[in-house]
Amino acid sequence: MKISRVALKNWRNFKSVDVQLQDRQFIIGPNASGKSNFLDAFRFLRDIARPDGGGVQKAVADRGGLSKLRCLSARTDPEVRLVLELRSEGDSPDQWVYEIGIRQQPRGRREVYVSHESVTKNGDQLMLRPNEEDSEDDVRLTQSFLEQVNENRSFRELATFLEGVTYLHLVPQLLRYSDEFQGRVLEADPFGQSLLERIAKTPKKTQKARLRRIAQALKSALPQLRELQFEKDEVTGRPHLAALYDHWRPNAARQREDQFSDGTLRLIGLLWSLTEGDSLLLLEEPELSLNAAIVGRMAPLIYRMQKSRKRQVVVSTHSVDLLRDPGVRPNEVLLLEPSKEGTSVTPLSEMQDIRRLMDAGMTAGEVALPRTAPKQLQLFSF
Amino acid sequence: MPKHFTILTEDLPSELVAIKLLKFVDPEVEVVNAIGRQGEGYVRSRLPNLNRAANQHLKVVALLDTDSLRACPEDLIADALGAPRNPFLSVRCPVTEIESWIMADAEALATFLQIREAAISDRPDEFEDAKIELRRLANSSPSVRIRSDFAGDLGVARPGPLYNPMLEEFLLNQWRPGHAERRSPSLARAIPALRALVQA
Numbered sequence: 001m002k003i004s005r006v007a008l009k010n011w012r013n014f015k016s017v018d019v020q021l022q023d024r025q026f027i028i029g030p031n032a033s034g035k036s037n038f039l040d041a042f043r044f045l046r047d048i049a050r051p052d053g054g055g056v057q058k059a060v061a062d063r064g065g066l067s068k069l070r071c072l073s074a075r076t077d078p079e080v081r082l083v084l085e086l087r088s089e090g091d092s093p094d095q096w097v098y099e100i101g102i103r104q105q106p107r108g109r110r111e112v113y114v115s116h117e118s119v120t121k122n123g124d125q126l127m128l129r130p131n132e133e134d135s136e137d138d139v140r141l142t143q144s145f146l147e148q149v150n151e152n153r154s155f156r157e158l159a160t161f162l163e164g165v166t167y168l169h170l171v172p173q174l175l176r177y178s179d180e181f182q183g184r185v186l187e188a189d190p191f192g193q194s195l196l197e198r199i200a201k202t203p204k205k206t207q208k209a210r211l212r213r214i215a216q217a218l219k220s221a222l223p224q225l226r227e228l229q230f231e232k233d234e235v236t237g238r239p240h241l242a243a244l245y246d247h248w249r250p251n252a253a254r255q256r257e258d259q260f261s262d263g264t265l266r267l268i269g270l271l272w273s274l275t276e277g278d279s280l281l282l283l284e285e286p287e288l289s290l291n292a293a294i295v296g297r298m299a300p301l302i303y304r305m306q307k308s309r310k311r312q313v314v315v316s317t318h319s320v321d322l323l324r325d326p327g328v329r330p331n332e333v334l335l336l337e338p339s340k341e342g343t344s345v346t347p348l349s350e351m352q353d354i355r356r357l358m359d360a361g362m363t364a365g366e367v368a369l370p371r372t373a374p375k376q377l378q379l380f381s382f
Numbered sequence: 383m384p385k386h387f388t389i390l391t392e393d394l395p396s397e398l399v400a401i402k403l404l405k406f407v408d409p410e411v412e413v414v415n416a417i418g419r420q421g422e423g424y425v426r427s428r429l430p431n432l433n434r435a436a437n438q439h440l441k442v443v444a445l446l447d448t449d450s451l452r453a454c455p456e457d458l459i460a461d462a463l464g465a466p467r468n469p470f471l472s473v474r475c476p477v478t479e480i481e482s483w484i485m486a487d488a489e490a491l492a493t494f495l496q497i498r499e500a501a502i503s504d505r506p507d508e509f510e511d512a513k514i515e516l517r518r519l520a521n522s523s524p525s526v527r528i529r530s531d532f533a534g535d536l537g538v539a540r541p542g543p544l545y546n547p548m549l550e551e552f553l554l555n556q557w558r559p560g561h562a563e564r565r566s567p568s569l570a571r572a573i574p575a576l577r578a579l580v581q582a
């Protein structure tokens with residue numbers, strides 16, 4: 001499944017946005033424009049959908065409560081609402097829409113509750129809340145149907161998709177998120193030992209096929225790489241990732257992951273994640289932990305990995321290098337621009353001059369990223 | 383109708399000059415895309431693309447230093463474009479480089495460098511190396527800060543550590559295109575050309 005459209009109302013610094021999403025989507029914007037907040041909308045739905053996750057209540061509480069989530073520039077409308085439009089793969093793709101609205105009781109126990117929830121499939125409404133039972137027992141509204149296996153049967157496919165949303169921040173020790181993200185930073189440590197364990201758990205045949213695909217894709221960044229193998233250390237029994245490099249010597253040189261540079265290991269972890277599962281993958285500023293040469297290859301690497309098995313990828317970035325690839329299309333980049341009325345989200349394809357510049361061969365990195373830099377131009381308001 | 387411009391320049395000081403010039407010829411101009419800050423080779427490499435992209439709604443101004451008194455701006459531009467010039471794109475060449483235009487507002491520069499105006503040449507376009515001339519002037523300043531942070535050691539091509547930021551500040555706050563055009567013929571030619579482009 002792919003998310004083809006997302007609409008956010010009063011979600012953090014987005015008062016009202018509604019955009020299409022592509023299979024490969026880059027998110028750019030100045031500091032504090034809401035790139036992380038945008039990604040967090042998908043993580044929020046994932047947290048609700050996770051069977052062990054604690055549902056809406058915990059997803060909201062983990063983020064410091066609804067008052068933290070609700071857009072500060074939301075005036076009279078107290079509801080936070082998220083809408084996803086999704087498309088399933090295959091010959092007769094299904095069109096899904098999931099929508100959830102969340103509010104807080106204005107007084108009393110100030111409970112957080114689901115003020116609206118609906119699912120449609122190919123235009124047919126499968127679920128709409130509040131329903132009759134909800135009005136008889138309003139405690140029911142403290143939970144979404146998305147989080148309840150008994151209730152989400154008719155749209156299990158959708159729930160499973162959301163559950164599979166993966167977020168990768170390539171700087172695992174990054175604790176700059178204050179308490180609102182507490183305990184969530186480690187939600188997926190894709191590198192080091194946990195990567196190896198995940199590779200080890202994968203059935204041999206699949207494992208081999210994936211490593212072959214990764215090695216193939218990596219060739220553009222590491223031209224001497226010949227093969228990636230997964231092997232057990234004969235002495236300790238510990239699993240290891242090994243790379244065979246073409247070398248001047250007759251036998252290709254062998255290198256184990258403890259000899260890989262951090263950057264290479266992160267890159268392999270990232271590519272492995274692309275082969276794992278088929279739900280949305282969120283990448284937060286990957287340039288922070290990869291070297292510039294590799295960052296410059298990221299866009300085509302992602303594209304290449306998506307060829308055989310399409311996993312949708314949304315990447316937030318600041319990097320000119322990442323967006324200097326000439327193959328990135330204008331609709332694959334969303335520009336976040338803060339204003340008093342909340343941040344706006346615009347695909348570059350809808351910005352006429354940028355689109356024209358890109359059609360003339362300029363790259364998104366050249367023409368759009370300067371807009372996200374601290375504005376020199378504002379000094380010229382005379 | 384909004385007067386949107388895209389500019390292509392080799393560094394931040396040139397970018398500021400281009401913006402100031404456009405604002406000078408028409409305060410309603412808005413520079414919506416400032417591309418460059420990656421040196422002169424980059425400006426050359428991207429000129430053909432912008433020459434293709436420019437149109438009524440996306441006017442383009444590029445600055446390209448001639449770098450030498452012998453170079454002919456017309457040939458330089460034709461060479462960089464590699465195709466007939468799009469009427470909505472204008473390439474202007476400071477002779478010999480952006481520092482010539484900067485020195486051309488001698489009054490403001492004298493204040494900035496704390497030197498006598500008479501010490502500044504009234505023919506800034508005639509320096510083979512305008513940057514070294516600007517640094518030489520700065521080096522005659524009574525201010526230690528200007529000598530060490532801006533001028534730097536005249537024995538090497540590298541200016542002082544705050545050369546660019548101080549120049550940017552000067553451009554932002556003091557430099558006046560209307561005064562500079564009186565002393566720099568290449569700037570005096572550029573201004574009406576930009577005016578024509580704004581009205582095109």
Ligand SMILES: Nc1ncnc2c1ncn2[C@@H]1O[C@H](COP(=O)(O)OP(=O)(O)O)[C@@H](O)[C@H]1O
Pocket residue numbers: 011012013014029030031032033034035036037038067068069070071072073
């Ligand atoms: N409920 C809210 N209403 C309005 N703004 C918010 C809300 N929650 C967070 N923000 C703002 O969002 C910004 C942080 O966004 P973030 O996604 O971290 O930016 P980025 O990742 O682009 O640097 C901060 O300026 C913060 O004040």
Ligand SMILES: [Mg+2]
Pocket residue numbers: 035036037
């Ligand atoms: Mg962020």
